[in-house]
Amino acid sequence: MTPVSIGLLGLGTVGGGTVNVLTRNADEISRRAGREIRIAMASTRDMTRERICELEGFDLVQDPFAVVDHPDIEVIVELIGGETLAKDLVLRAIYHGKHVVTANKALIAVHGNEIFAAAQEQGVTVAFEAAVAGGISIIKTIREGLAGNRIEWLAGIINGTGNYILSAMRDDGKDFSEALAEAQHLGYAEADPTIDVEGIDAAHKLTILAATAFGIPLQFDKVYTEGIGGLDQADIRYAEQLGYRIKHLGIARRTDRGVEMRVHPTLIPERRLIANVEGVMNAVLIYGDAVGPTLHYGAGAGAHPTASSVVADIIDVVRALTTDPNNRVPHLAFQPNALTDLPILAAEDFESAYCLRMDAQDRPGVLADVARILGELNISIEAILQKEPRAQQKTATVIIMTQRTRERFINRALAQIEGLDAINRPVKRIRVEHLDSSGT
Numbered sequence: 392m393t394p395v396s397i398g399l400l401g402l403g404t405v406g407g408g409t410v411n412v413l414t415r416n417a418d419e420i421s422r423r424a425g426r427e428i429r430i431a432m433a434s435t436r437d438m439t440r441e442r443i444c445e446l447e448g449f450d451l452v453q454d455p456f457a458v459v460d461h462p463d464i465e466v467i468v469e470l471i472g473g474e475t476l477a478k479d480l481v482l483r484a485i486y487h488g489k490h491v492v493t494a495n496k497a498l499i500a501v502h503g504n505e506i507f508a509a510a511q512e513q514g515v516t517v518a519f520e521a522a523v524a525g526g527i528s529i530i531k532t533i534r535e536g537l538a539g540n541r542i543e544w545l546a547g548i549i550n551g552t553g554n555y556i557l558s559a560m561r562d563d564g565k566d567f568s569e570a571l572a573e574a575q576h577l578g579y580a581e582a583d584p585t586i587d588v589e590g591i592d593a594a595h596k597l598t599i600l601a602a603t604a605f606g607i608p609l610q611f612d613k614v615y616t617e618g619i620g621g622l623d624q625a626d627i628r629y630a631e632q633l634g635y636r637i638k639h640l641g642i643a644r645r646t647d648r649g650v651e652m653r654v655h656p657t658l659i660p661e662r663r664l665i666a667n668v669e670g671v672m673n674a675v676l677i678y679g680d681a682v683g684p685t686l687h688y689g690a691g692a693g694a695h696p697t698a699s700s701v702v703a704d705i706i707d708v709v710r711a712l713t714t715d716p717n718n719r720v721p722h723l724a725f726q727p728n729a730l731t732d733l734p735i736l737a738a739e740d741f742e743s744a745y746c747l748r749m750d751a752q753d754r755p756g757v758l759a760d761v762a763r764i765l766g767e768l769n770i771s772i773e774a775i776l777q778k779e780p781r782a783q784q785k786t787a788t789v790i791i792m793t794q795r796t797r798e799r800f801i802n803r804a805l806a807q808i809e810g811l812d813a814i815n816r817p818v819k820r821i822r823v824e825h826l827d828s829s830g831t
Contacts, residue, residue, distance in 0.1 A: 394427035395709050398458035400480060401470035402435040402442060402451075405494055405521070405701065408694030409468065410444035412702045420702065424709040432458045443694060459484045466708055468701060469493040478502050481517070485509045490712075492704040494521035494697055500595040500611040503602075507722045514716035518704035523596045524549055524673045526696030527689040528703065533603045533677065534724040540679030542604040544644040546657075546826055549596045551671035551691045552580045552587035553619055553639040558669040561627050561636065567620060579671055589618035590639065590654040597641035600675070601652050605645055605733065606725035610652070613735040617655035626821065629748065629790050630658055633776065635823070636666040642824065649734035651741050658746050658823040665826065676826060684826075739799040744773065744823035747791040749808065750815040753780045757813040758789065764807045765793065768800045786815060792823065 399406055413420065413430060421427045430448065434455040452458065459467055459480055467484040469491060471477055477498045481491050486509070493499065499506070499519050510517045520530045524547070533542065548554050552574055559570035571588065574580035586592045594614040602609045619639050630637050635658040644651040659666040664686050668674040673691030678684050690696035711719050721727060751757045758775070765772060776790040793801070801820065809816045 392426045394429045396431035397466040398464040399433035400455045404694045405697045406470040407443040408698030412698045424706045466490045490708045491517045496522040496595040500598040503609040521700035525691040540681045545677045546642045547675035550593040590616040593641045593654045601643035615653040615738045649736045741798045745793045746821045748819040750786045752813040753787045
């Protein structure tokens with residue numbers, strides 16, 4: 392059969408890795424796809440930059456629109472990142488009747504509803520496996536492998552930078568700033584790490600996972616997002632003493648009242664497999680009603696792990712080129728006219744257990760006052776850990792673990808506790824998830 396011509400937009404880390412995988416595994420890929428796949432053209436802003444791939448066998452241009460407009464190219468692979476230019480290029484490709492493969496999580500999370508509607512109208516596919524968790528085929532797993540399940544919840548370590556920082560804080564005793572500097576030195580964190588450490592990157596990915604798991608529209612603006620910059624060594628140590636580890640999790644949960652979508656530091660029992668995922672690795676734990684819990688682990692970034700997912704999408708697109716568009720696997724796992732508008736819960740309606748850390752004056756009655764406040768709001772105490780005050784200090788650190796409750800009640804309790812004369816403000820709050828079969 393005639394080879395399929397593809398065009399690459401971007402030859403950075405992932406673009407270079409994609410060229411390498413397509414070239415190195417060309418015969419294997421052709422056997423899987425049923426047709427030869429050839430790179431016809433690629434675009435790059437910097438023609439002189441040193442790359443990890445060979446620039447042979449295809450045309451190299453600076454104008455990405457020249458690639459999109461090329462009449463012989465059937466599949467566009469968007470690897471430039473960002474939203475504005477990427478969106479313009481992807482929509483133009485769709486309107487030209489070209490299929491699209493992208494690794495751009497921000498593009499899909501923010502503009503995916505518009506992009507998928509345009510693709511549906513034009514009868515083309517937009518594939519985005521590499522947008523979430525790099526080399527872990529998590530989108531295909533949810534969309535196809537678990538298609539017979541009702542997904543109840545999922546929880547994931549889906550940002551390698553944040554996970555590396557927390558691992559360094561725990562294993563090496565570094566504070567946050569030291570661990571971040573090390574991640575930047577090793578190339579795991581950008582010079583401006585805001586998107587990673589504040590949870591924005593994880594929120595993009597969680598948006599996509601939740602939409603695919605629950606059959607809801609993409610709603611990035613409704614994800615509750617909290618970063619890891621406020622964590623310190625005391626948090627890490629106390630978590631260990633209580634039998635927990637702190638991970639920066641993205642959590643999506645279906646409830647009777649709607650869907651929770653949240654990214655925040657989370658205490659997880661140390662015996663859970665996901666609590667032992669270290670360094671830059673990613674992992675996603677999914678609970679389906681038929682299969683139960685499944686854990687998916689692997690490299691969440693990097694040239695060749697991410698290229699693995701990009702090339703897998705290219706193969707899937709090529710396999711389906713002659714398929715009736717109405718019989719292809721839906722973009723968000725459910726048929727477009729069957730997406731449900733489940734409400735996305737506000738943060739105050741989340742349910743979780745909590746770890747509260749406070750500095751209290753070392754005098755009788757303080758703990759009784761705190762317990763009274765929690766009790767009046769029907770918040771049950773799971774455990775209390777009190778650290779003896781150091782010499783010459785008049786305050787003691789108190790750790791309280793609560794049972795599950797609504798966030799609104801914890802907010803009210805903290806406001807009252809911080810109003811006590813004997814409590815030094817603020818009270819530190821970290822959510823606790825046990826991630827057992829009930830999803831609690």
